[in-house]
Amino acid sequence: MSPFTLSSPVTAEVEVRRSRFIALATPVADREAALAEVARLRAAHPGANHVCWALLAGGHSGMSDDGEPSGTAGRPILEVLRHHDLDGVLGAVVRYFGGVKLGAGGLVRAYTDAIAAALVDAPVVERVPETVLVVAAEYGDAERVRRWADGEGYETGDAEYAEAVRFTLRLPTSRAATARDAVRDLTQGRAVVEG
Structure with missing residues (x-):
């Protein structure tokens, strides 16, 4: 796993022979979050000819040339992310065609x-491996665990209410064992932690 990620999104725009290339690099947790961001870009740029992207997020990598000739968009974006030693990052480029064909080499360069322009002064931070734990607890215990998690700065996911309350905790992997013990102590062993 790459040791760095972005602390916030970065953008840049370049023009090549009247085509506009609007680049975005943004931190993402996984493929689902990346695809949601690509969908947001498509909605924000309905007149764009292409929204090409590449993703490096742990085991969740991928890329799309979105109609450009194969290997001319997604792969170059992916290689730039790798060159910057990034993980947990989506790189996307929105292209507005300017009427002049660039050829395969021109597209790769563009x-x-x-x-690369978006990443020039990107705010890079050390990537902390994360774990997601699933907690199943009684109603009163669930609120106690959620308050504790908020106090620790852990991200809690939406709760499912049934016989028990189920929700997720996203936290640094190095804190997972401590978190399991804390949940057990807070609920006197009544809560079940998976993951």
Whole structure:
């Protein structure tokens, strides 16, 4: 796993022979979050000809040329992310066609230059591996655990209410064992922690 990620999104725009290339690099937790961001970009740029992207997020990598010739957009974006030793990052480039064909080599350069421009002064931070724990607890215990998690700065997911309350905790992997013990202590062993 790459040791760095972005602390916030970065953007840049380059123009190549009248085509506009709008690049975005943003931290994402997983493929689902990345695809949601790509959908948001498509909605924000309905007149764009292409929304090409690449993702590095642990075991969740992927890329799309979105109609550009194979290997001319997604792969160059992915290589720039790898060159910067990033993980947990989506790189996307929105292209508005300017009427002049760039050829395969020109496209590779344009997509590479666009995402590289976005990453020039990107706020890079050390990537802390995260774990997701699923907690199943009685109603009173669930609130106690959620308050504790908030106090620790852990992200809690939406709760499902049934016979028990089920919700997720996202926290640094190095804190997972301590968190399991804390949940057990807070609920006197009544809560079940999976993951």
